[in-house]
């Protein structure tokens with residue numbers, strides 16, 4: 001190889017070594033192999049070389065061209081790897097660092113209990129209905145067959161509010177039974193609705209709070225009997241308390257909006273508070289067949305439609321299920337209590353195993 005070719009190789013090697021990034025590398029490549037590059041220029045001049053030396057010169061140039069192309073490509077691979085290393089180093093993350101403390105919230109036992117109710121009744125085909133905290137006395141009482149001056153009105157220690165709607169006095173609803181009326185007026189039967197929500201009564205001690213929660217249930221269809229009521233509530237209570245053979249007693253009772261009416265008792269041990277056995281009875285909810293007058297108040301013909309309804313206290317069943325002795329801390333916001341009785345938001349409330357849809 002002639003001196004000029006040696007020199008070109010040496011200079012190209014030096015220039016490649018000096019090129020510290022892809023942009024500089026590309027300038028070297030273009031300067032040697034590009035259209036105006038030095039090696040390209042030498043190839044173009046080949047025609048002017050004397051015929052006796054042309055063949056050898058041509059062969060040497062081709063060998064050099066291959067060598068240079070290999071050197072240039074090798075440097076590109078090196079620079080690519082270096083660029084990747086630099087990027088990785090820049091994005092390096094120290095996975096050994098402990099995470100920042102990030103306290104997660106817990107689901108309040110009231111919310112959790114209502115979620116569990118919705119999961120169980122949802123598996124039985126119920127939807128969740130809603131009412132308003134501020135209602136008229138028609139939805140809360142009259143439509144439910146509790147006319148003015150009916151003694152049941154006095155039992156409820158109602159908070160009346162100033163003002164009226166539709167010419168009726170306003171109050172804080174004392175029961176979620178108003179959602180029975182709302183549901184029947186809004187949706188044509190058949191109906192399966194539960195309505196968990198806030199209720200209010202002027203009462204305050206260890207077992208009563210002026211604001212508390214109830215969950216109402218309503219089923220309306222053409223052939224509904226007491227048997228459906230018993231089956232539905234039996235399935236619910238056994239799933240909710242997680243006791244497959246929970247003893248249950250349906251005891252005749254009175255509510256103005258159902259006829260006949262029944263209170264439901266579950267078996268427990270009064271002394272230990274344990275649910276299930278023990279031989280004692282604990283009243284847990286009210287229920288009954290929807291009174292024909294309530295159906296008629298909602299525009300349904302009682303000869304065509306029947307149904308059952310039930311209502312229970314959310315705090316009450318939550319206290320029994322989790323062994324919570326006092327009602328008041330439910331609403332006091334004491335973090336120690338909430339951490340103890342709160343439920344993980346990551347654990348879904350799917351308590352409906354064993355319920356046939």
Ligand code: DAH
Nearest residue numbers: 175177286287288309310311
């Ligand atoms: N609303 C009743 C109460 O607050 C509970 C109740 C009883 C609801 C019987 C019902 C029912 O739907 O059928 O005491």
